[in-house]
Amino acid sequence: xxxxxxxxxxxxxxxxxxxxxxxxxxxxxxxxxxxxxxxxxxxxxxxxxxxxxxxxxxxxxxxxxxxxxxxxxxxxxxxxxxxxxxxxxxxxxxxxxxxxxxxxxxxxxxxxxxxxxxxxxxxxxxxxxxxxxxxxxxxxxxxxxxxxxxxxxxxxxxxxxxxxxxxxxxxxxxxxxxxxxxxxxxxxxxxxxxxxxxxxxxxxxxxxxxxxxxxxxxxxxxxxxxxxxxxxxxxxxxxxxxxxxxxxxxxxxxxxxxxxxxxxxxxxxxxxxxxxxxxxxxxxxxxxxxxxxxxxxxxxxxxxxxxxxxxxxxxxxxxxxxxxxxxxxxxxxxxxxxxxxxxxxxxxxxxxxxxxxxxxxxxxxxxxxxxxxxxxxxxxxxxxxxxxxxxxxxxxxxxxxxxxxxxxxxxxxxxxxxxxxxxxxxxxxxxxxxxxxxxxxxxxxxxxxxxxxxxxxxxxxxxxxxxxxxxxxxxxxxxxxxxxxxxxxxxxxxxxxxxxxxxxxxxxxxxxxxxxxxxxxxxxxxxxxxxxxxxxxxxxxxxxxxxxxxxxxx
Amino acid sequence: xxxxxxxxxxxxxxxxxxxxxxxxxxxxxxxxxxxxxxxxxxxxxxxxxxxxxxxxxxxxxxxxxxxxxxxxxxxxxxxxxxxxxxxxxxxxxxxxxxxxxxxxxxxxxxxxxxxxxxxxxxxxxxxxxxxxxxxxxxxxxxxxxxxxxxxxxxxxxxxxxxxxxxxxxxxxxxxxxxxxxxxxxxxxxxxxxxxxxxxxxxxxxxxxxxxxxxxxxxxxxxxxxxxxxxxxxxxxxxxxxx
Numbered sequence: 059x060x061x062x063x064x065x066x067x068x069x070x071x072x073x074x075x076x077x078x079x080x081x082x083x084x085x086x087x088x089x090x091x092x093x094x095x096x097x098x099x100x101x102x103x104x105x106x107x108x109x110x111x112x113x114x115x116x117x118x119x120x121x122x123x124x125x126x127x128x129x130x131x132x133x134x135x136x137x138x139x140x141x142x143x144x145x146x147x148x149x150x151x152x153x154x155x156x157x158x159x160x161x162x163x164x165x166x167x168x169x170x171x172x173x174x175x176x177x178x179x180x181x182x183x184x185x186x187x188x189x190x191x192x193x194x195x196x197x198x199x200x201x202x203x204x205x206x207x208x209x210x211x212x213x214x215x216x217x218x219x220x221x222x223x224x225x226x227x228x229x230x231x232x233x234x235x236x237x238x239x240x241x242x243x244x245x246x247x248x249x250x251x252x253x254x255x256x257x258x259x260x261x262x263x264x265x266x267x268x269x270x271x272x273x274x275x276x277x278x279x280x281x282x283x284x285x286x287x288x289x290x291x292x293x294x295x296x297x298x299x300x301x302x303x304x305x306x307x308x309x310x311x312x313x314x315x316x317x318x319x320x321x322x323x324x325x326x327x328x329x330x331x332x333x334x335x336x337x338x339x340x341x342x343x344x345x346x347x348x349x350x351x352x353x354x355x356x357x358x359x360x361x362x363x364x365x366x367x368x369x370x371x372x373x374x375x376x377x378x379x380x381x382x383x384x385x386x387x388x389x390x391x392x393x394x395x396x397x398x399x400x401x402x403x404x405x406x407x408x409x410x411x412x413x414x415x416x417x418x419x420x421x422x423x424x425x426x427x428x429x430x431x432x433x434x435x436x437x438x439x440x441x442x443x444x445x446x447x448x449x450x451x452x453x454x455x456x457x458x459x460x461x462x463x464x465x466x467x468x469x470x471x472x473x474x475x476x477x478x479x480x481x482x483x484x485x486x487x488x489x490x491x492x493x494x495x496x497x498x499x500x501x502x503x504x505x506x507x508x509x510x511x512x513x514x515x516x517x518x519x520x521x522x523x524x525x526x527x528x529x530x531x532x533x534x535x536x537x538x539x540x541x542x543x544x545x546x547x548x549x550x551x552x553x554x555x556x557x558x559x560x561x562x563x564x565x566x567x568x569x570x571x572x573x574x575x576x577x578x579x580x581x582x583x584x585x586x587x588x589x590x591x592x593x594x595x596x597x598x599x600x601x602x603x604x605x606x607x608x609x610x611x612x
Numbered sequence: 613x614x615x616x617x618x619x620x621x622x623x624x625x626x627x628x629x630x631x632x633x634x635x636x637x638x639x640x641x642x643x644x645x646x647x648x649x650x651x652x653x654x655x656x657x658x659x660x661x662x663x664x665x666x667x668x669x670x671x672x673x674x675x676x677x678x679x680x681x682x683x684x685x686x687x688x689x690x691x692x693x694x695x696x697x698x699x700x701x702x703x704x705x706x707x708x709x710x711x712x713x714x715x716x717x718x719x720x721x722x723x724x725x726x727x728x729x730x731x732x733x734x735x736x737x738x739x740x741x742x743x744x745x746x747x748x749x750x751x752x753x754x755x756x757x758x759x760x761x762x763x764x765x766x767x768x769x770x771x772x773x774x775x776x777x778x779x780x781x782x783x784x785x786x787x788x789x790x791x792x793x794x795x796x797x798x799x800x801x802x803x804x805x806x807x808x809x810x811x812x813x814x815x816x817x818x819x820x821x822x823x824x825x826x827x828x829x830x831x832x833x834x835x836x837x838x839x840x841x842x843x844x845x846x847x848x849x850x851x852x853x854x
Contacts, residue, residue: 451830
């Protein structure tokens with residue numbers, strides 16, 4: 059992918075997408091709280107906001123269906139804003155709208171994200187601390203996972219108990235630690251997870267799930283974060299928010315009475331029979347596991363500053379400088395076996411001559427690049443597995459032939475230039491599904507960032523033709539391949555198809571993903587300092603779509 | 613670049629690329645070329661031969677095979693070397709095709725290949741020849757021919773998908789020769805050919821280049837009928853023979 063430099067504005071309408079399995083990354087970069095989920099549901103036009111409401115204050119009783127609990131009583135202005143826009147504004151910058159930066163190293167291996175576990179009693183201000191940490195971190199991609207999503211599905215009897223105010227939501231048994239563990243594990247591996255959406259009215263999981271990704275930093279918060287030893291081990295940093303019991307009770311009272319119309323007696327009873335014992339039995343003892351104890355919750359600026367400094371140091375140790383690293387690896391090595399170069403025919407050379415010539419008009423450029431793309435795609439398809447069959451002909455004899463051994467083929471194009479190859483794929487495969495991945499180069503860092511993703515739901519069963527017109531360093535392609543692998547596509551089933559590749563890009567990709575097939579119509583020896591292939595085609599996308607800077611265009 | 617060779621070589625060991633079958637060269641001479649066969653091409657041929665293939669699929673896959681044959685036929689055209697400048701300012705050693713080509717399709721099934729040619733060469737001139745065969749005697753007769761005026765100076769890409777006896781094509785080439793097209797300027801693009809037709813044509817026109825995708829003793833004679841979806845005038849019971 060040419061190192062195209064441009065600003066990208068995420069489409070604002072994306073939040074109203076209702077298709078569950080289609081994802082829009084700029085929208086889901088962070089998952090703050092239930093309020094946010096609710097905002098989403100409202101955006102989607104679900105009529106009853108109560109269908110998914112926030113975590114109950116330990117019981118399901120006396121809950122006004124139209125009353126939403128604020129996640130914490132210490133909700134600051136910026137906190138509310140977060141919930142409303144799923145974008146965090148901190149003074150001068152917007153944090154979550156940027157694309158997802160690389161989450162793997164130059165050999166394509168996952169770099170483990172930094173996981174911060176935040177624990178603390180009910181209404182201690184965990185979410186405030188989490189938000190403040192994110193605000194100060196200045197990391198473009200952060201995932202916030204709340205333990206609330208992992209409440210167990212209640213059976214009928216338990217459901218009744220909950221209605222009778224007798225089900226203990228503060229007890230460890232109320233949580234599905236198994237699911238929590240596997241989810242966190244997958245996030246740690248950088249894979250895609252589907253986080254359940256818990257419905258506090260029916261006490262069951264919604265059929266919909268929330269799509270989440272591992273990020274550079276994952277913050278995991280909840281009242282029993284440190285309870286399970288295995289989960290505890292996964293946390294790179296453990297923070298305990300220690301707010302005075304009086305303050306916590308005061309917050310609960312204020313919230314439950316003023317916002318939910320509950321009576322003082324009921325709240326106190328519930329507090330003394332469930333919330334308080336649970337705190338002293340399970341939550342307070344887990345404080346010993348904490349690396350840092352934050353007194354007074356979100357107001358404690360010094361503690362948050364310390365946490366942020368530590369995380370920064372850790373992230374720098376795992377630093378990402380992919381593109382530059384990729385450009386200078388593997389010079390002068392033999393080409394990998396996984397590279398399939400189109401036979402060097404006069405036609406292909408002639409087509410390359412047309413599209414590489416800077417004086418070629420767009421009209422001709424499009425026409426000849428389409429022809430070349432078609433040849434590349436036809437060639438790529440011939441690399442798929444085939445099986446022998448015998449068929450009957452109208453002439454009455456049997457013919458031994460071949461049929462494709464797989465009918466599950468899908469295309470995935472890397473926007474923008476990869477899109478130009480879609481038509482050719484459609485022309486050769488009837489009714490083929492086509493996914494899209496948008497990767498843009500960050501202006502400041504020169505690194506690729508993932509912005510947008512649409513893939514078939516069951517993509518893991520497919521053979522994927524990944525389309526990118528030019529591959530220079532291979533940074534964007536590697537990100538796309540990583541995304542596919544994160545969706546459980548088998549590496550052997552991926553084929554990267556392009557018109558032109560630089561040798562170094564081929565090396566990087568083949569080294570990182572040895573089982574992947576790389577198909578191209580030409581191989582160029584060099585990359586210049588702007589990461590363009592030499593002699594190359596120039597910026598293919600700009601030339602094809604006619605968006606080159608006006609000084610060059612004719 | 614030695615390493616590139618490795619990639620291609622490895623590929624041919626897998627049996628996917630058989631650039632030229634030596635037997636073919638011995639049998640039919642070097643002017644008859646077979647489209648580099650791979651599983652993909654073989655699948656297309658299988659679909660076209662399968663009697664259970666629907667018309668819509670038939671046309672779709674026929675067009676794909678035609679495109680591949682046309683692209684390969686264009687490889688037979690002459691070219692010259694040239695050097696161009698790319699947008700990055702670097703030089704690229706490429707090649708350039710000569711002007712002065714044209715296509716000629718033999719009506720009717722040859723017309724199925726016109727679109728494939730158009731898709732590769734947008735404004736190429738295309739002439740037509742209509743040859744009618746007597747159903748009983750298989751004797752071919754030229755009914756209509758229309759060519760560009762200067763066809764004698766051009767390279768001619770003659771298109772006809774199915775050859776079982778080669779009679780139709782022989783007639784068509786005779787017409788081209790009458791228009792002063794020299795034999796070495798003709799490239800015949802064909803999908804399916806019988807050994808008989810191949811031998812006949814190679815013997816009759818040794819200087820002509822022939823490109824086909826398969827030589828097989830039985831030609832899929834239903835091609836024109838299935839591609840266009842109707843039988844030829846007056847011939848309803850018998851399949852059309854070229």
